[in-house]
Each structure stands twice: as C-alpha cells, then as structure tokens.
Amino acid sequence: MCRIAAIISEDKPNLPARIAQMTQAMQHGGPDDTGHYVDDELPVALGHKRLSIIDLSSGGHQPYFSNDGQLVLSFNGEIYNYLELKKELREAGYSFRSDSDTEVLIYAYAEWGTDCLSKLEGMFAFVLIDKRKRKVIAARDHAGIKPLYYGKKGGDLYFSSEIRGISAIDQGWPQNTQWPVWFLSFGFIPEPHTTLQNVWHLPKQHYLLYDLDTRQYEIRCYEKFIFTSDIQSYDEAVSAVRETVTQAVKKHLIADVPTGVFLSGGIDSSILTIAAQQMVPEQLKTLSIYFEDEAYSEKYYQDLVIRKTNVAHRSYKVGRGEFVESLPDIYKAMDQPSTDGINSYFITRYAREEGLKVVLSGLGADELFGGYPSFKRTGNTSMAARLHLLSHVLPFGQLKYPQRKGAYYRKNRWYNDYLVNRGLFIPRDVAAMLNISQKEVNEVLASLPPLQDSGKVEQRNRTSQLESELYMQSQLLRDSDVYSMWHSLELRVPFLDKKIMQLVHRMDPVVKFNGSIPKQLLIDAFKNELPEEIWKRPKQGFTFPLETWFRTIPAFENPRYIPVRWQKEFSKKRINYSRVWGIFLLKTLGDRFPAGETDCSKSPDRLFMYLAAFSRTGGIEKVNRALLKAFEDAQPGQTDAYSVYDNFADQRYFPRSMFNGYNGNKARFMWNMLTKPVPWKHIVVGHINLALAARILKWRKKDISFTIMAHGIEAWPKVGGFKKWLLQNAAIIAVSEYTRKQISANNNIDLSAITVRHNCLDPFFSIPPIGKRPDYLLKRYGISPGEKIILTVTRLSDQEKYKGYDKTIEALSNIGIKENIRYLLCGNADTAEKSRIEELILSCNLSDRVIMPGFIADDELEDHYRLADAFVMPSKGEGFGIVFIEAAACGTPVIAGNSDGSAEAVLQGNGGYLVNADDVRQLQETIEKVLGSVLDREELGRQVQKAFSFNKYKNNILSHFSETNPPIHGD
Structure with a gap:
C-alpha cells in the first residue's frame, strides 16, 4: 500500500521539483520510503511513497525498473495471486531479484501487455512507462478499491492517489463549479467527478493508454462483471x-x-x-x-x-x-x-x-x-408513489426529511431509488443553498453516466448495483x-x-x-x-453517537457556517447530523477548520459588493478575484462579499462562509439591500452599476462610507443620478491614470479624490517555462515549427469595435512574409462580429493565415501566450488591459495601443511596444520589427512579473483601506 504520482509534461526542467511536490503532499500514505524518476528522453516523471507490506527490503523500492530498463513502474496496492503469477512467469523464462509483488507486476506486463490486468487478483492502481513503445499505462483494479485520479491542464496530464497531490503542484487549479450540487445531493461526490475542474477518477476495471508521440490518450475497459443466473442451486x-x-x-x-x-x-x-x-x-x-x-x-x-x-x-x-x-x-x-x-x-x-x-x-x-434495508424496499412502488404524492400535497415544513425525498421522483433519473434511500438534500434545497434554480440542479444530476446494462438488471441485482457503484x-x-x-x-x-x-x-x-x-x-x-x-440480531451499522455530539460543536451555532433555517431543522430533529455536517463542509472545505467559533454578534466592518468574479471571465472579474483574496489575506474573516452574478466562491480566493451570491437574481439582491441588517462601516463597490444599491445602504445607515472601483469605459462617460452621487461621495480607486483622468474630466471630480492602483496578475497565475512552444497546440492548429505566430485574446463583440484586431488583419495582409505568419484570434464572438471579421479575412486573402479557435479555457491560456511570438491588440478603449501583463509575464512581446490605459500595462513601452491604433502602417512595421528581433523573453517575463505581482498589488490596494475611511462629502 502506497501513494503514487505521475506527470506527463513538456516542462522537463521542472519535472523533478513538481513530482517531488506531489509525492511529499501524500507523505502520510507512504512513510517508509520515497522514490522519484524523471526520464532522460521522454516527458514523463513518476513518484512513489512506500508503505512496506510485502518484501520489506530495498528490493521493493519504487519506481521499479525491469532488468532491461525499458519498463518503469509506480504501483499502489497488493497483488494477492502474485506467487502463482510468479511461477507462471518463471516458466516463461523470467528471473526475479526480489520477493515483491511489484516485480511480478512489471514482468506480467512485459509478458502479456495490458492483457495482464485481467489476470491480476488484488487491489491496485499503478502508472507504468513503456519506453520501447513510448506509451504510458495507468490502471485501476476490478473493484475500484485503490483510487487513481487523473487530471488534464493545458498539454499536461497528472496522476495521483489523492486530489491533494494534484493541488500541491498547482494551487491555482480551477474548481469544478458543479461539485457542490453533487455533494449536497449525495453526501459525497460520485465518481468520476471531483472538486477540481478536469480532474477525474480513472474508472475501476479500466486502464488509460497514453501515446507519447501523438499526445493522445484513450480509456479502455479490461474487465466486466455481468449478472447471470448460472448458479440456481x-x-x-x-x-x-x-x-x-x-x-x-x-x-x-x-x-x-x-x-x-x-x-x-x-x-x-x-x-x-x-x-x-x-x-x-x-x-x-x-x-x-x-x-x-x-x-x-x-x-x-x-x-x-x-x-x-x-x-x-x-x-x-x-x-x-x-x-x-x-x-x-x-x-x-x-x-x-x-x-x-x-x-x-x-x-x-x-x-x-x-x-x-x-x-x-x-x-x-x-x-x-x-x-441493507434498501434490498427489502426493492420494487416497493407503492411506497415510492406515496412519497411522490406527499411531496406535492403537504408543505415541506410539515415533513421530516425522509418524507421530503419523494421530490426525487419528479425527474426521471436512473438512480432515483438510491437518492430516496440515501440522498442528502432534495433539488429544491440544493438550489436554495447554492442560489441557483432547480433546473440547474437537475441538469447537473442528469449528467451522471448510467451504469452498464442498468435497465436490463433484475430489481434486487439493480439495488446491489446502486449500493455498490x-x-x-x-x-x-x-x-x-x-x-x-x-x-x-x-x-x-x-x-x-x-x-x-x-x-x-x-x-x-x-x-x-x-x-x-x-x-x-x-x-x-x-x-x-x-x-x-x-x-x-437486527442489523446495526458501524455508527457513532454523532447525532448527540454534533449538537455540541460550537461552530455549528454560527449562521455563517450553518444557516439559521437548518439550525432550527436540526434542533427540531427534522434533519440528522449528516445534513448539518454536509452544509458545514460546503461552507468551509479548503479553509481552516473554524474550531470554537460561535461569536456571530460581531460582523465584519467591510462589505465588498460586486457583479461577478467566478461565474464569468474577463478583466473586471479578475480584478474582483484579486481584491477578494487581498482582503481575506490581510484580515481573515473581516470582509463580507455580495455578488450579483456569482452563486459560488472559490475557496482559494475567499471563504464561502463570508460570501453571498445571487446568481443573477437582481431583484433578490436589491431586496436584501433594502431589508437585511447593515452592520458594515465601509462599502467597497466593485462596479459603478451598483450605485443604486450603494445609495440604498446610505439611506439606511448615514455614517457609512464608500470606495468605488473604476475600471474603464463603464466609468469614463459623464453620468447622472445615483452614479453621479456615488462618484461625488466615495473614494475612487482607478485601475489606471488614464481612467483617473477620464473620470475627472468628464464628471468634474477633483483628481486628488481619485487614487490609482494598477491591476495585477492573478495570485494563482501560472508562469509557464518561457521560450518553448507547446507541441500539442502546434499540432492542434496545424502550425509548423518554423512559422511565426501572433496572438490576440479578447471578446469579439459588435458593440466593442475598439480592440484593434481588424487593424491587425489589415496589417498582416501588407506584411511581405505573411505566408510564414499565423494569426490566432481567440475569444468568443457574437454572430454579427464574427461575420464581419470573416469577410475581412476573406477580402484580405488570409483565410489560410488567420485562425479563430473561439474561447480559450483558463487552463490553456498561459500555453497560448507561450505559443506566440507576439501578443497584438492595438486597442483604443482599455482601462488597463490585464491580457497585456499576462502575455508579457509569459515572456511574449506585446504590441498595444498608445491612446488608452494599455500604455500603463506595458510600462509606457518599457514592457512592450506602443502604436497609434489607427495607423495600420505603423502597426505593420512594429509587427515586422518584433518578429524579426531576438528578444530576451525571460528578462521580459521577470520584469513584468515583478511590476505586477499580486503581493505588490495587495500591499498597494490595502494601503488605501489602512488609512482613515474617506470622508463622506454629502448625503
């Protein structure tokens, strides 16, 4: 029994450190020995933490090598029939140098390939490198006793015995936004899902085969258990x-x-x-x-x-x-x-x-x-019908939780019977806790892959399937x-x-x-x-007196962790401890354990209300994430957060226990502004469109003060009404000097009332190895290694025609070496704008030069920056432009417009190139200059990373709030 890890990545220089991080995070599972292997030629690393069980000598050290060195194995588990297999392999001519089952496994693969998996009797998860075939094989046992997670990020693939192994090497790994629905519905996250985005369980009875040449993988089944009636006696x-x-x-x-x-x-x-x-x-x-x-x-x-x-x-x-x-x-x-x-x-x-x-x-x-009792209830359709009826005709407040579960039958799901027996919360309650619609909950629940032959199985066997699977x-x-x-x-x-x-x-x-x-x-x-x-005797599960003990946990009396409604339900014994424990874990998992925290009479002094940070992607959303983390890092538990559009907070940035999301329900958001207590002394307003909410809070509490975050075009024009009131009565933080001057000039605001705090790189922005292009992206886009690549990443909107990608296409059409240049124009496009740009590409005869791949997921964004020889966006309407500092931090030269906040993002030209956004000729010449130059990309990356680091931003932004709250200019 051990813990294993593996990485497949082109980032070979960092593989030793990264595989060591993964294995060290699982030290508890293998305290007896540690091993790492990084292949000299192939982009693969294996890690192992050993708990010695069979052959306690160093002969069981892993990763384990075959005699010829062509096979390398990291193995977790036990092969119980290893002695029988060893005998068979000896007869086939293999010799052994240890008494471990690990050596038997590696030679079983050498002899039978992946067919060896069906011969194994035991519990196992392993990753094996076949150097001769240039393949990586990962496998899991017949019953899924031993876990094996695999995760994809960019062009890299990771394997780990625990999720914490993956989190250890990338704390910025995005959350799976659907995990709360799964967890609140089941009381656990059903396989193959996990809390992390693009991280899954490898299914039991399956193996993953990765081709190191094509960088593609497939998952294959090696064993199935089929119900039959062969034994009738x-x-x-x-x-x-x-x-x-x-x-x-x-x-x-x-x-x-x-x-x-x-x-x-x-x-x-x-x-x-x-x-x-x-x-x-x-x-x-x-x-x-x-x-x-x-x-x-x-x-x-x-x-x-x-x-x-x-x-x-x-x-x-x-x-x-x-x-x-x-x-x-x-x-x-x-x-x-x-x-x-x-x-x-x-x-x-x-x-x-x-x-x-x-x-x-x-x-x-x-x-x-x-x-289990569920076997006795199998086929009891009358009970199911009664539960279904009760869920429609009686108020939920009159029902204890078991009776409420009839609501599961309102949707046709293959596992409804299981949820009626063991489900945690019904969709209505899940939706209420997550501030989403029941429709959204049911859409997530409908996506669970069905069991094999689940509709053809006898009812008691089906119950066995549900309980097992x-x-x-x-x-x-x-x-x-x-x-x-x-x-x-x-x-x-x-x-x-x-x-x-x-x-x-x-x-x-x-x-x-x-x-x-x-x-x-x-x-x-x-x-x-x-x-x-x-x-x-009657059956009794392996239980604790948890029902009684959980009633004495101080933190469970805090409404930030357990909402008052559910505290009351628990005290009236309408729900059991597992539901309260589930709510607590939802609110706190990933944060410190809040032992002994019962004092909820003292509320935070600060409220940060904003539009979105986690449910949308864009520059303002990234600023909001950085602000949330800055507030929490500096003063844990001292800021409340209210979001109009988010329904869930990523715990890496901000604790869910301090967060309230409204999932786009603006009426409910405003109603709470009118009716909820106002304990805060200071309000940070994340967007000027929240001016009405700010004014309502001011009406309700006269001595409250405000800070408004001003980003770009939303804050530049002359405004009236509540927006004018907010600008006149709040301290203003502008993301650039350009935005500061626009607000001052257009709204007659004294410049001294506006502070500039430049944006920063995301606190979890991953800096890739600078200089080497990701092969998987070259293959995806059909780009040869010798071609030059220019890149733009932005939203392509008919309402925002100031981004300059049309000018970039025109400039590209005039460059003499254009046949050796590819232009990646990335981002979601509305129909009208996409049509306009496609016509422009056609008229410029660049159909084979310009690629429009659409939206780029966060896990591939850094690799796209690294792919490019230049990032080009000669915009005329940027308040700042976070994409510029992201690209430059990855060592990619940036070409930006010189008439807006972009200039500050490229350090007034010291971190990039500035052009007149309307001068196509100048843009063309600058592109040619950048593509024809040999630049120190690593130095560029270091310079920008230092200038726009999160820690620097945190100190700068918090210096504003460490001073006395800004004066209230009027009512």
Missing part, C-alpha cells in the same frame, strides 16, 4: 460462498508485517475474524470501538466472537472530548468532501497505535449479499482509503476479492437474496461457526 451457492470467502481471507492475510481485523460484532467482521484466526499460527489481533452510551455499543456481540476465537482483542473507547479534539484533523485528512467516514478515521488511527500495518475490513458484504464506490471505499492511509495503514477488503465478485454475479437473485433475513446466504455459509446471537 441454493446448496451449491452456500458451498461456493464458504469456499470462496475462506480462500479470499487466506489471500488477504499475505503480509510481512503485523495484520489484524476490525471486529465490530456484526456478521461480516465476525466471519473474517473466525476465518482468519484459523489460518494464522499466532494469536490474531482484533480491535473495536465502544462508547459510553450503551445504545451505540456492540461490545456484547464482540465478546461472543472473542470468546469463540480466543483472539487478542483491544477495545478503544471514544468519547465526545476526543471526537471534538480530533475534528480538525478529520477535516484535514478528508481530501474530498464526505459526510461519512468519521468511524473509519478513529478505528484506523487506533489500529496504527496498536502496531498494525494491515487490517481486514468487512466492507462490501452488505452490497453483494443484500445486507454509488455508496460503496464513491463513499465507503474512498473514505476508508483516505483515512486508513492518513494513519499509514493498509486496509484490505476480502469480500471484494475478484473471485467472490465473479461468484455473486453468477448467482440467480432468488438464490443470492434468499429468505427474509438479510445476507441469509452468507450466514448459511458460515452458520456452524457464527454464534447464533450474531446473525439473529
């Missing part, structure tokens, strides 16, 4: 289950370190304990948890098994104090949000304290053999892996052995789910060994 099934489970336990005990069993007192752990004790020569170690509250204690049943097996058992008492004290570490360990798994945190911690490195768990038996796969297994590895412990799950899963899929459901007792088949297979009280 109950006696045959009983015998087969007993034999297969026994053999699975035997295989799962293979280890060179202390091994134990989690003994809860239930059927599954009791079977494992009884079977394991018969197979080990020494006294088997088992452990369990108990509580002061007898209602949650299973000690009586645990003692029955202990007396029968004479195992060396240790029980650990968990009390409220320890639980509260451990919450920050539970929170830190989580990696991805989940409302479950707290029990796994404690039992795995105690196992490690007991000196164990491997522990067997009964996870999986309920899903395969019908242990959703609850077990995305919550139980993930939580168990995260928390066990947090404590450097390998958790094994014998009931998910491949042969057991193959067996249960071959059984007729009448045989498999026989009788009225849950897991009757499994019980009958081990009835002679199981104490009768064990299998006759």
Whole structure:
C-alpha cells in the first residue's frame, strides 16, 4: 500500500521539483520510503511513497525498473495471486531479484501487455512507462478499491492517489463549479467527478493508454462483471460462498508485517475474524470501538466472537472530548468532501497505535449479499408513489426529511431509488443553498453516466448495483482509503476479492437474496461457526453517537457556517447530523477548520459588493478575484462579499462562509439591500452599476462610507443620478491614470479624490517555462515549427469595435512574409462580429493565415501566450488591459495601443511596444520589427512579473483601506 504520482509534461526542467511536490503532499500514505524518476528522453516523471507490506527490503523500492530498463513502474496496492503469477512467469523464462509483488507486476506486463490486468487478483492502481513503445499505462483494479485520479491542464496530464497531490503542484487549479450540487445531493461526490475542474477518477476495471508521440490518450475497459443466473442451486451457492470467502481471507492475510481485523460484532467482521484466526499460527489481533452510551455499543456481540476465537482483542473507547479534539484533523485528512467516514478515521488511527500495518475490513458484504434495508424496499412502488404524492400535497415544513425525498421522483433519473434511500438534500434545497434554480440542479444530476446494462438488471441485482457503484464506490471505499492511509495503514477488503465478485454475479437473485433475513446466504455459509446471537440480531451499522455530539460543536451555532433555517431543522430533529455536517463542509472545505467559533454578534466592518468574479471571465472579474483574496489575506474573516452574478466562491480566493451570491437574481439582491441588517462601516463597490444599491445602504445607515472601483469605459462617460452621487461621495480607486483622468474630466471630480492602483496578475497565475512552444497546440492548429505566430485574446463583440484586431488583419495582409505568419484570434464572438471579421479575412486573402479557435479555457491560456511570438491588440478603449501583463509575464512581446490605459500595462513601452491604433502602417512595421528581433523573453517575463505581482498589488490596494475611511462629502 502506497501513494503514487505521475506527470506527463513538456516542462522537463521542472519535472523533478513538481513530482517531488506531489509525492511529499501524500507523505502520510507512504512513510517508509520515497522514490522519484524523471526520464532522460521522454516527458514523463513518476513518484512513489512506500508503505512496506510485502518484501520489506530495498528490493521493493519504487519506481521499479525491469532488468532491461525499458519498463518503469509506480504501483499502489497488493497483488494477492502474485506467487502463482510468479511461477507462471518463471516458466516463461523470467528471473526475479526480489520477493515483491511489484516485480511480478512489471514482468506480467512485459509478458502479456495490458492483457495482464485481467489476470491480476488484488487491489491496485499503478502508472507504468513503456519506453520501447513510448506509451504510458495507468490502471485501476476490478473493484475500484485503490483510487487513481487523473487530471488534464493545458498539454499536461497528472496522476495521483489523492486530489491533494494534484493541488500541491498547482494551487491555482480551477474548481469544478458543479461539485457542490453533487455533494449536497449525495453526501459525497460520485465518481468520476471531483472538486477540481478536469480532474477525474480513472474508472475501476479500466486502464488509460497514453501515446507519447501523438499526445493522445484513450480509456479502455479490461474487465466486466455481468449478472447471470448460472448458479440456481441454493446448496451449491452456500458451498461456493464458504469456499470462496475462506480462500479470499487466506489471500488477504499475505503480509510481512503485523495484520489484524476490525471486529465490530456484526456478521461480516465476525466471519473474517473466525476465518482468519484459523489460518494464522499466532494469536490474531482484533480491535473495536465502544462508547459510553450503551445504545451505540456492540461490545456484547464482540465478546461472543472473542470468546469463540480466543483472539487478542483491544477495545478503544471514544468519547465526545476526543471526537471534538480530533475534528480538525478529520477535516484535514478528508481530501474530498464526505459526510461519512468519521468511524473509519478513529478505528484506523487506533489500529496504527496498536502496531498494525494491515487490517481486514468487512466492507462490501452488505452490497453483494443484500445486507441493507434498501434490498427489502426493492420494487416497493407503492411506497415510492406515496412519497411522490406527499411531496406535492403537504408543505415541506410539515415533513421530516425522509418524507421530503419523494421530490426525487419528479425527474426521471436512473438512480432515483438510491437518492430516496440515501440522498442528502432534495433539488429544491440544493438550489436554495447554492442560489441557483432547480433546473440547474437537475441538469447537473442528469449528467451522471448510467451504469452498464442498468435497465436490463433484475430489481434486487439493480439495488446491489446502486449500493455498490454509488455508496460503496464513491463513499465507503474512498473514505476508508483516505483515512486508513492518513494513519499509514493498509486496509484490505476480502469480500471484494475478484473471485467472490465473479461468484455473486453468477448467482440467480432468488438464490443470492434468499429468505427474509438479510445476507441469509452468507450466514448459511458460515452458520456452524457464527454464534447464533450474531446473525439473529437486527442489523446495526458501524455508527457513532454523532447525532448527540454534533449538537455540541460550537461552530455549528454560527449562521455563517450553518444557516439559521437548518439550525432550527436540526434542533427540531427534522434533519440528522449528516445534513448539518454536509452544509458545514460546503461552507468551509479548503479553509481552516473554524474550531470554537460561535461569536456571530460581531460582523465584519467591510462589505465588498460586486457583479461577478467566478461565474464569468474577463478583466473586471479578475480584478474582483484579486481584491477578494487581498482582503481575506490581510484580515481573515473581516470582509463580507455580495455578488450579483456569482452563486459560488472559490475557496482559494475567499471563504464561502463570508460570501453571498445571487446568481443573477437582481431583484433578490436589491431586496436584501433594502431589508437585511447593515452592520458594515465601509462599502467597497466593485462596479459603478451598483450605485443604486450603494445609495440604498446610505439611506439606511448615514455614517457609512464608500470606495468605488473604476475600471474603464463603464466609468469614463459623464453620468447622472445615483452614479453621479456615488462618484461625488466615495473614494475612487482607478485601475489606471488614464481612467483617473477620464473620470475627472468628464464628471468634474477633483483628481486628488481619485487614487490609482494598477491591476495585477492573478495570485494563482501560472508562469509557464518561457521560450518553448507547446507541441500539442502546434499540432492542434496545424502550425509548423518554423512559422511565426501572433496572438490576440479578447471578446469579439459588435458593440466593442475598439480592440484593434481588424487593424491587425489589415496589417498582416501588407506584411511581405505573411505566408510564414499565423494569426490566432481567440475569444468568443457574437454572430454579427464574427461575420464581419470573416469577410475581412476573406477580402484580405488570409483565410489560410488567420485562425479563430473561439474561447480559450483558463487552463490553456498561459500555453497560448507561450505559443506566440507576439501578443497584438492595438486597442483604443482599455482601462488597463490585464491580457497585456499576462502575455508579457509569459515572456511574449506585446504590441498595444498608445491612446488608452494599455500604455500603463506595458510600462509606457518599457514592457512592450506602443502604436497609434489607427495607423495600420505603423502597426505593420512594429509587427515586422518584433518578429524579426531576438528578444530576451525571460528578462521580459521577470520584469513584468515583478511590476505586477499580486503581493505588490495587495500591499498597494490595502494601503488605501489602512488609512482613515474617506470622508463622506454629502448625503
């Protein structure tokens, strides 16, 4: 059991540092050894953190190399049939230098290629470099026991055992904006989704094959479990289950370190304990948890098994104090949000304290053999119909949460039955919490990929599918892996052995789910060994007295974390603790754990109200993000944020607990300005179009003061009404001297009332390696390495014809070497403008020279800057122009107009070239000059990065607010 990482990237000089960062972030999962490998020729790096289980010697060090050095492997997990495979490979002529299963795996691939995957019995995730074939293979086991994430950003591909491994090398990795919908609906994020944009789980039973020559990859299935009715005899099934489970336990005990069993007192752990004790020569170690509250204690049943097996058992008492004290570490360990798994945190911690490195768990038996109440409810259409009816005719306030779940049936989803059984919040409540419409929630939920053959499966098998593929796969297994590895412990799950899963899929459901007792088949297979009280008892999950304990957490009384409505629902016992825990995680995940914070009487002194920062892309939005982060970095928890258009805040910039988003609902935004308390002393207005909201706040609180952010054309014209009032009664921060002068001249504002604070690079702007063009973009656009490239990135709007890209096309048509130049004109275009520009391109005979790829995603923006020989945008209407400093920070020479705020972005020509935006000839000559010059792009990048760094901006912008609040000039 280990933690693995891999990177495929053209940025070879930085690969050693980046792979080290990824692996170090997962140190807890592999404290025994560390290994890194960066290939000399191929753009690949592997990382490994080892938890030694089999062959504790240095012979198991990874990344592991084949004898000829052509195969390199980073492997997480265990191959339980490695000895059988080793024998087969020896007969095929392979020799071995270690006793590790890692070496067997690398030669299994050498012999059988990817066909080896179907031969493996175990739990695994690995990344392998095949240098001879110039391929990279990443694979995940048959049951998805071991996690493997893969993420794409620009031309790079990353693999990691945990999301934190990917976050460690790029803190600016964008959030997946849909994750809150998934999480609030399920209580976890169902595979393949994660909290990060373009980062997914590699599906179980699949491998990813990456071609290092074409830079393309595909994901292929190597194994499927299909439900059949091959086994129809109950006696045959009983015998087969007993034999297969026994053999699975035997295989799962293979280890060179202390091994134990989690003994809860239930059927599954009791079977494992009884079977394991018969197979080990020494006294088997088992452990369990108990509580002061007898209602949650299973000690009586645990003692029955202990007396029968004479195992060396240790029980650990968990009390409220320890639980509260451990919450920050539970929170830190989580990696991805989940409302479950707290029990796994404690039992795995105690196992490690007991000196164990491997522990067997009964996870999986309920899903395969019908242990959950959901199996009894299968096919109960009358209950579903009643729930559906109740959801329409009764007020929600009169229903406890289980009855509200009939709302799930309002939409036809393949997993509605699962949500009725286990869902967290219904779409109506999810929409309300996220300030989005139910339609948006349902659109996200409708996108979950369906199960294979999900419509053709018998109802009880279908329930088994839902419990396995959703609850077990995305919550139980993930939580168990995260928390066990947090404590450097390998958790094994014998009931998910491949042969057991193959067996249960071959059984007729009448045989498999026989009788009225849950897991009757499994019980009958081990009835002679199981104490009768064990299998006759009602099922009880592995639970804590969390319902009681969560009521005593101070932070849960703070409405910033748990809104008052849900606090009331919890106090009236209309919702359980998992829903409150889910809301808390939504508000805080990614931030520090707010232990002990109950004082909500003191509100922040500052409100920043703005249009958008996270829901749209543009210069003003980037300024708003930088402001949010600057406020929070300087004074954590001292600024509230209200957004007209955002519905969600990216926690990297600003805490969600301090954020209110209105998702474009302007009426609701204004209503809250009229009715909500006004505790703030100072309001930062992010856009002049919010002048009415500012005036309302002033009417309601006379001693409030304002600062207005002035960007560009929105603030330049002469204004009247509320906008005029705001300019006259607020301190003004202009993004450029040009904007400052325009406001002063057009609105008769004294220049001394306007402060200039130049914009900055995004705090998470990633500076790529300067000088080397991204091959994947050259291939995408069909550009040869010898061609020159000029680039513009902007919005192409019929209403904004001042950007100068039409002049750039005209200039390009006059350049003598134009056949060796490509022009990438990037950005969304409205229909009228696109038509105008296409006609211009045609008239200039440049159809094969100008490429209009449309919108460029943030994860590829820096690579596009790096691709270009020059960034050209001779605009006449820029307040500043963040794209100029982004391009120059990447070492790309910039050509901008000299009549607006662009000049300040290019340091008055010291960080670029300035031209008369109307002089096509001058623009042509400047383009020719830049393309014909040899420039020190690295020096340019350093100069601009220093001049427009976020830290410099933060200090400058905060200096304004550190002074006494600006005077109020009038009412």
